[in-house]
Structures are given as C-alpha cells and as structure tokens.
Amino acid sequence: MNPLTVPVPRLPVGDTFDRAIEWLRTNLESFFDVLGAVIGACVEALTGLLAQTSATQFTLLACAVIGVGLLRRGHLRPVAIAVGSWAVLYIAELAGGAATSVIGSMPAALFNPAMSLFQAEYVYPPLIPALLLLVALVVLSFVLGRGTRQELLAALTCVALFAVALAHFTLGVQLSLVTLPLFALLAYLVSGWRVALFTVLGFLLIISMDKWDNAMASLALILVATGVAVVVSLPLGILAAKSDRFSTVVRPVLDFMQTLPAFVYLLPAVAFFSIGTVPGVIATVVFAMPPGVRLTELGIRQVDKELVEAGEAFGAPDWAILRRIQLPLALSTIMAGVNQIIMLSLSMVVIAGMVGAGGLGNDVYRGIAQGNVPVGFEGGIAVVVLAIYLDRLTAAITRFSPAGRAAAAAR
Amino acid sequence: MGPAHAHPPGPECDEADEGAEEETVPAVRAENLYKVFGRRAATAVDLLSDGRHRDEIADLGVTAAVIDASFEVEPGEIFVVMGLSGSGKSTLIRMLNGLLPPTAGTVEIDGTDITGLKKAELRKVRSEKVSMVFQHFALFPHRPVVENAAYALEVRGVPREERRAKAMEALELVGLKDWEDKLPGQLSGGMQQRVGLARALAADTEIVLMDEAFSALDPLIRRDMQTQLLELQASLGKTIVFITHDLNEAMRLGDRICVLRDGRVAQIGTAQEILDHPANDYVATFTEDVDRTRVLTASSVMVPAAPYAAPTDTPRAVLRVMREQHRDFCFVLDGQERLLGVVEERDVQAADEEGAADIAEHVKPAEATTPPSTLVADLFADAARSPRPLAVLGDDDRMLGVIPRAALLDGLAMEGGRS
Numbered sequence: 001m002n003p004l005t006v007p008v009p010r011l012p013v014g015d016t017f018d019r020a021i022e023w024l025r026t027n028l029e030s031f032f033d034v035l036g037a038v039i040g041a042c043v044e045a046l047t048g049l050l051a052q053t054s055a056t057q058f059t060l061l062a063c064a065v066i067g068v069g070l071l072r073r074g075h076l077r078p079v080a081i082a083v084g085s086w087a088v089l090y091i092a093e094l095a096g097g098a099a100t101s102v103i104g105s106m107p108a109a110l111f112n113p114a115m116s117l118f119q120a121e122y123v124y125p126p127l128i129p130a131l132l133l134l135v136a137l138v139v140l141s142f143v144l145g146r147g148t149r150q151e152l153l154a155a156l157t158c159v160a161l162f163a164v165a166l167a168h169f170t171l172g173v174q175l176s177l178v179t180l181p182l183f184a185l186l187a188y189l190v191s192g193w194r195v196a197l198f199t200v201l202g203f204l205l206i207i208s209m210d211k212w213d214n215a216m217a218s219l220a221l222i223l224v225a226t227g228v229a230v231v232v233s234l235p236l237g238i239l240a241a242k243s244d245r246f247s248t249v250v251r252p253v254l255d256f257m258q259t260l261p262a263f264v265y266l267l268p269a270v271a272f273f274s275i276g277t278v279p280g281v282i283a284t285v286v287f288a289m290p291p292g293v294r295l296t297e298l299g300i301r302q303v304d305k306e307l308v309e310a311g312e313a314f315g316a317p318d319w320a321i322l323r324r325i326q327l328p329l330a331l332s333t334i335m336a337g338v339n340q341i342i343m344l345s346l347s348m349v350v351i352a353g354m355v356g357a358g359g360l361g362n363d364v365y366r367g368i369a370q371g372n373v374p375v376g377f378e379g380g381i382a383v384v385v386l387a388i389y390l391d392r393l394t395a396a397i398t399r400f401s402p403a404g405r406a407a408a409a410a411r
Numbered sequence: 412m413g414p415a416h417a418h419p420p421g422p423e424c425d426e427a428d429e430g431a432e433e434e435t436v437p438a439v440r441a442e443n444l445y446k447v448f449g450r451r452a453a454t455a456v457d458l459l460s461d462g463r464h465r466d467e468i469a470d471l472g473v474t475a476a477v478i479d480a481s482f483e484v485e486p487g488e489i490f491v492v493m494g495l496s497g498s499g500k501s502t503l504i505r506m507l508n509g510l511l512p513p514t515a516g517t518v519e520i521d522g523t524d525i526t527g528l529k530k531a532e533l534r535k536v537r538s539e540k541v542s543m544v545f546q547h548f549a550l551f552p553h554r555p556v557v558e559n560a561a562y563a564l565e566v567r568g569v570p571r572e573e574r575r576a577k578a579m580e581a582l583e584l585v586g587l588k589d590w591e592d593k594l595p596g597q598l599s600g601g602m603q604q605r606v607g608l609a610r611a612l613a614a615d616t617e618i619v620l621m622d623e624a625f626s627a628l629d630p631l632i633r634r635d636m637q638t639q640l641l642e643l644q645a646s647l648g649k650t651i652v653f654i655t656h657d658l659n660e661a662m663r664l665g666d667r668i669c670v671l672r673d674g675r676v677a678q679i680g681t682a683q684e685i686l687d688h689p690a691n692d693y694v695a696t697f698t699e700d701v702d703r704t705r706v707l708t709a710s711s712v713m714v715p716a717a718p719y720a721a722p723t724d725t726p727r728a729v730l731r732v733m734r735e736q737h738r739d740f741c742f743v744l745d746g747q748e749r750l751l752g753v754v755e756e757r758d759v760q761a762a763d764e765e766g767a768a769d770i771a772e773h774v775k776p777a778e779a780t781t782p783p784s785t786l787v788a789d790l791f792a793d794a795a796r797s798p799r800p801l802a803v804l805g806d807d808d809r810m811l812g813v814i815p816r817a818a819l820l821d822g823l824a825m826e827g828g829r830s
Contacts, residue, residue: 304547304549306545306546306547306549307549307551309510309545309549310543310545310549310550310551310562311566312510312537313508313510313537313541313542313543313545313620314537314538314542314543314562314563314566314610314614315534315535315536315537315538315539315563315566315567316534316538316566317531317534320566325551328553329551329552329553402553403552403553405553405594406552406553406594406595406596407552407596
C-alpha cells in the first residue's frame with residue numbers, strides 16, 4: 001500500500017438515503033397510497049378518454065365547447081345552472097342509479113333510434129344526463145346568443161358530434177381516425193393552419209406505425225404529470241418571488257432536482273409506489289417541476305415595480321395585487337414554464353417506461369432491451385411528434401395571455 | 412470615524428411659518444422625517460440630527476435619503492417638492508402615503524399619524540385619502556383605459572356599473588372621453604399620463620401625490636399637462652403634493668415650493684420668496700436658470716416713485732414736480748389715490764401760460780395700466796408700446812406703483828446682483 005494514501009472515512013450517504021426512504025415509507029404509507037391511487041386513477045381516466053372515447057365523453061366534450069362559448073359571451077349564470085343540474089343528475093346516477101331507474105320505467109321504443117345509431121345493446125345511463133346537458137346548452141345558445149356567432153358554434157358542434165358518432169359507432173371507423181381531426185382542429189384554432197397540417201401528417205404517421213394507443217397513454221401520463229407539476233410549482237414560484245429567503249433556499253433544491261440523474265429518483269419512486277404508471281408520473285413531476293418554479297418566480301419578479309407600487313398606492317391588498325396585476329402580467333412567462341414542464345415530461349416518458357409506466361416509453365425501452373431497432377426508433381419518432389405538437393400548442397397560448405394582448409396592442 | 416475636516420452643517424430647514432397658519436388641520440404634515448436605508452439606520456439618524464452631512468456617515472454602510480424634513484401642506488394647496496436626482500424627493504413622497512415606513516419622525520394625514528398604523532389601516536388611508544400619479548404612468552397594460560381609471564374604486568369594492576360611470580367622468584375631465592376601451596399601449600405618453608391622472612381623480616381622494624408626473628413627457632406636452640392640471644385644480648381644489656426636478660415647473664405649479672438638497676430641506680416658500688430671498692447659495696444658483704419673467708409679477712417689479720399730482724393742483728406746482736423728476740408727464744390721482752389719468756408737460760405749460768387755476772381739464776386717460784398679478788412676461792408688449800411707464804392698479808383703480816422699462820430689466824437682472 002502506498003504510504004501516502006490518506007484514509008478517508010466512508011460516509012454512509014447511500015445507506016442514510018435508503019433508511020430515510022424506508023422511514024418515510026413506513027410512517028407515511030397511507031399518504032403515499034392515497035397519492036398513488038389518485039394519480040393512477042387520473043392517468044387511467046385520461047388514457048380512457050384519449051384512447052377509448054365513449055359516446056358520453058364525446059357528448060360532454062361538445063358540451064364543453066358550447067359552454068366555453070357561452071361563458072366567453074358572459075352568460076355565466078345560466079351555464080352554471082345547466083352544468084350544476086347535470087352534476088346533480090350524474091351524482092344521483094352514480095350514487096343510486098337514478099337515471100337507470102328512470103330509463104327503465106320508460107318505454108324502450110323511445111331509445112331505439114339512439115341505440116341503433118350508437119350500435120349499443122343497452123342505454124348507457126350517464127349518457128342521458130350528458131345529452132340533456134347538451135340540449136340545454138344548445139337551447140341557451142339559441143336563446144341568449146342570438147345575433148352572435150354562438151348559434152353557429154352550437155350548431156357546428158352538434159353536427160360534428162353527430163358526424164363523429166356516426167363514423168365511429170355506426171360505421172365502425174377506428175377511433176384514432178375520428179379523434180385526429182379534433183386534435184388538428186385544436187391546433188388550427190390555437191396556432192394556425194401550419195401546425196394543424198403538421199398534426200394531421202404526424203398523427204397519421206403515428207397511426208400507421210400502430211403506436212396510437214401507446215401515444216395516447218403517454219399523452220395521458222404527460223398531461224397528468226404536467227398538471228401535478230403546475231399545481232406544485234405555481235405556489236412555490238409565487239412564494240419564491242415574494243420572499244428572497246425562500247428563493248435562496250429553494251434554488252439549490254431545484255438545482256439538485258434537475259441535475260440528479262433521472263434514473264436515481266426512479267429508485268425511491270418505485271420504493272414508494274411500486275412499479276407502474278404512478279412512479280413514472282412522480283419521477284416525471286420531480287424532474288419537470290424546476291423550470292415551472294423558476295419561470296413563475298422570474299415572471300412575477302419581472303412585473304414592473306411601479307405597477308405593483310401603483311396597486312399598493314391605491315390600497316390594494318397583497319393577494320389582489322398578485323391576482324390582478326402580477327399573475328396576469330407574468331402569465332406569458334409562466335406559460336413558458338408550463339411549456340418547459342411539458343417538454344421535460346416528454347423526455348422522461350422513456351425513462352418512466354423502465355418502471356412499467358407503459359406507453360411509448362415501453363416501446364423504446366423494449367427496443368433497447370431486446371436490441372430491436374425498429375420498435376425503439378418508431379417509439380422515439382412518435383415521442384417527437386407528440387413533443388412538437390404540444391410545444392407549438394403551448395407556445396401559441398402565450399399569445400392569448402393578457403400581457404401578450406397588451407404587447408400586441410402597443411405595436 | 413468621519414473625515415478629519417468638519418463640513419459646515421447642512422442648510423437649516425425653514426420650518427413652515429406657523430404664525431401665518433389658521434387653525435385648520437393641515438392635509439399633510441411631516442415632522443422631523445428621516446429615511447435611512449441600511450442596518451445601522453438608528454445610529455445614522457442620531458448623527459444626522461446632530462447636523463452631520465450624509466456623506467460623512469457613508470462609512471456606516473447606510474444611505475440617508477431624507478433627513479429631518481418638516482413641513483405642512485394646507486388643504487387645497489399645490490405643494491411642490493423640488494430637488495435634483497438623489498435629493499430624496501421620491502423617498503419623501505413615498506413616506507407620505509406609507510409606501511415606505513420612515514426611519515424616524517411622523518407623517519400625519521388629516522391629523523392622523525399614519526406611521527404607527529397597521530397594514531390594513533394604512534391600506535384604508537391610501538384607498539380613501541391619498542391617491543398617486545406616477546412618473547412612468549404605471550398603468551396596467553392588460554386592462555382597458557376605463558378599468559385603469561376605475562382601479563381605485565375597484566379596490567374599494569364599488570359595484571361595476573358605478574365605478575365605470577365615475578371612471579368615465581374622470582376620463583372626460585382629462586379629455587379622454589372616447590378612449591375608454593383602448594389599451595394603454597395604444598395611447599401616446601401624454602394621453603397615458605392623463606389616464607394616470609384620471610385614475611387618481613376617480614379615486615376622489617382629498618390628497619393627490621404626483622411623483623415627477625410630467626417628467627417623462629415631451630416639453631410641449633408637459634406644458635399642456637401643467638396647464639390642464641392648473642385648470643383642474645382651479646375647479647377641484649385638491650391638495651396636491653407634486654414632485655419635480657424642474658424648477659420652472661415647480662415655480663409654475665406650486666403655491667409653495669420645498670427645495671430639497673442632499674436629503675435635507677433647503678428652503679420652503681412661495682416661488683417669489685425663493686427667487687427674491689434664496690436661503691443659501693445652493694438655492695440661489697438654482698434660481699439662476701429660472702425664467703423669471705414667468706414667475707415675477709407686476710407687483711414685484713413696480714417702483715413707487717412717480718410724479719403725481721391732484722387735479723386741483725396749480726399748473727405751476729405740477730410743472731415743478733415734473734422737472735424735479737425729469738419727466739414730461741405726471742399721473743393724476745384723486746384723494747383716495749385712484750388714478751384719474753395723466754397730464755403732459757406741454758399741456759400743463761400751456762395752462763400755466765393761460766393762467767389756469769388747476770390742471771383738471773388737461774387730464775387724459777392713462778392707457779397703459781395693468782393689474783399687479785400680471786406676469787412680467789406679459790408686460791413687455793405693453794411697456795414697449797407705451798411712451799410712459801405702466802401704471803399698476805389695484806382694486807378700484809387704486810394706484811400701487813409704476814413700471815418704467817428700466818424696472819422691467821432690473822427685475823430680470825436681480826439675481827446677477829445678488830450673488
């Protein structure tokens with residue numbers, strides 16, 4: 001042994017970490033169980049919505065479009081009443097099968113045309129309240145929205161809903177080809193025809209590679225992870241913007257989260273939630289959250305000091321300054337953070353695939369594990385298409401933010 | 412500590428002359444107000460109150476922005492705080508509505524000390540008693556003009572329709588009637604500041620703080636805005652504390668002016684007092700650049716001496732007066748010193764030769780007269796046209812004095828002789 005070798009004591013860093021995780025797991029087990037269950041349910045529901053859309057979901061989607069149109073024209077109260085009644089009916093159905101018994105008591109002939117349209121063997125009870133809501137909203141559109149383009153919106157939405165139902169449920173066109181136009185339409189409305197064209201071509205490529213279901217599963221995972229990351233990072237960013245001390249504490253933590261190799265926090269995630277989608281979402285949230293916090297802080301701090309002072313000078317309380325001045329003006333920066341969260345989530349999809357999160361990550365991981373280049377490459381290409389789609393969409397939303405409109409007005 | 416040589420203590424501040432005040436409560440009252448930034452602020456205040464200059468205590472690691480400021484602003488007055496950048500004027504105005512807490516001293520709004528108030532109470536004072544206009548307008552770029560103007564009312568919880576109506580009234584006052592739905596970014600600088608003014612007016616507070624409100628505007632627009640502010644003030648009668656670094660603006664707007672230097676109050680007084688009796692060389696050098704013709708009035712340049720006579724005087728006596736004073740005319744006054752007109756030397760001469768008993772029938776109307784409040788700038792044309800000095804007439808045509816052309820020039824040259 002070299003005499004100059006200095007013995008450095010071995011610090012039990014890894015073991016301590018392991019023990020900390022073990023302690024957390026035994027002491028906060030119920031918390032992690034609930035968290036895992038909620039996240040798992042969310043991802044599952046969203047995957048179902050995207051990959052196996054039911055007639056009820058299509059109907060509710062149409063309701064959402066018409067409802068948003070009504071809200072934007074300032075008809076808050078009637079829409080709230082309609083949606084509230086629907087929610088009551090829906091809960092009554094879930095709790096006591098109210099709709100089922102009502103439907104059972106009515107003559108079957110009433111439902112036959114609808115059943116044949118949807119190629120259904122029985123009436124799915126939640127569909128009835130959803131259809132009632134749709135009717136209510138359409139009526140509202142024609143009564144309240146007279147002379148505006150709300151009538152047109154309602155009519156077109158109903159036609160689209162009918163076309164989708166006819167194509168998918170009656171004629172048997174596969175769901176992917178039916179939902180693709182909806183994705184393209186969203187892209188067209190938010191960011192223009194180029195992105196819409198890209199959406200059509202890209203998503204057709206995904207379909208032709210037979211990756212649609214996996215892509216939708218990944219999309220669901222990303223959306224849930226993004227949602228969780230935004231919900232966590234927004235308040236943290238606001239706190240960091242308000243308090244210099246909190247900011248200095250939080251910054252190294254964020255650095256740590258971002259630089260720690262992503263594989264490493266799969267370990268505790270698996271320890272807490274076992275394998276599957278949930279640890280994938282958790283690891284994704286941890287990895288993707290930092291830019292959300294940073295950009296929220298930056299956005300709020302960037303708001304002109306004089307504007308905040310103006311709020312104070314007229315006696316506005318802090319929360320009103322935050323909500324009415326700082327957040328609206330920081331929104332475009334915050335949206336850039338959300339965009340970053342989504343992009344980082346996408347890059348985590350593959351790693352999450354390693355712990356059995358499913359989706360495109362699974363394909364890529366299988367490609368690596370089995371040396372199967374075609375499967376891995378096709379999975380990767382599908383991720384890229386999703387990434388570009390989501391990036392262009394979120395980048396364009398910034399234009400609609402208050403600060404964006406103000407900037408456009410100043411030009 | 413401190414440098415080896417002793418600086419003379421800073422200029423003593425002129426306490427607001429309390430004797431002249433009536434028994435009304437001042438709208439704003441600052442007493443021995445200090446604002447020192449830095450950890451050892453309390454030590455710094457002690458040293459500063461002993462009369463040290465703020466540069467002497469720089470090694471404490473503190474910045475003294477406002478030092479021992481005391482003044483009172485009367486209701487309905489425009490009180491201008493004038494100082495160069497770094498003189499502490501922005502800090503001072505921010506202490507008046509509690510945006511910055513003073514290090515020492517008190518601020519009273521309508522007789523209430525606001526330095527000890529809790530946050531919520533302070534917000535109430537701000538939303539109900541003091542509004543503010545900002546140098547860079549500080550309009551909310553994402554809200555239409557009318558919602559900007561209605562902001563104070565929104566904070567106060569006024570219902571939507573009512574606050575819109577009041578905001579529209581305020582916008583109409585500042586001449587922005589048809590712009591309510593535009594965004595601030597679509598307006599020019601001058602119009603934006605009018606929105607800022609409308610926002611403060613819609614708040615309908617007694618006191619309006621204006622922080623360099625016109626400094627960011629082009630000179631021409633700045634003049635328009637000053638005129639508009641004076642017109643509005645004439646009808647609304649707000650109490651305005653106006654901050655500026657421009658002495659001309661201060662002289663034009665201010666009923667009284669407070670000159671700040673290095674955080675201390677150098678002088679408080681009317682424009683005329685500051686021009687005529689600057690408290691020290693610093694203020695005097697400042698006033699050199701002032702366009703005196705726009706500050707001085709007829710009453711400040713007029714001279715008392717003039718040949719005058721009564722209509723009952725004999726021509727001979729009048730001639731003697733004229734010759735003594737080397738003039739070829741004489742003002743004619745009645746027993747109450749009211750100006751009746753003028754007589755000219757050759758007319759009086761003729762009367763004397765004719766043996767007339769008095770000069771009454773030779774009195775001609777005096778054409779060139781002026782009230783005492785006319786600005787000197789507006790006297791030049793009349794003075795140039797008239798062969799005789801301008802007569803300054805008070806109420807009931809009472810003769811207060813005359814302004815020969817030489818006196819006009821003397822008034823302008825005054826500061827040269829002083830320093």
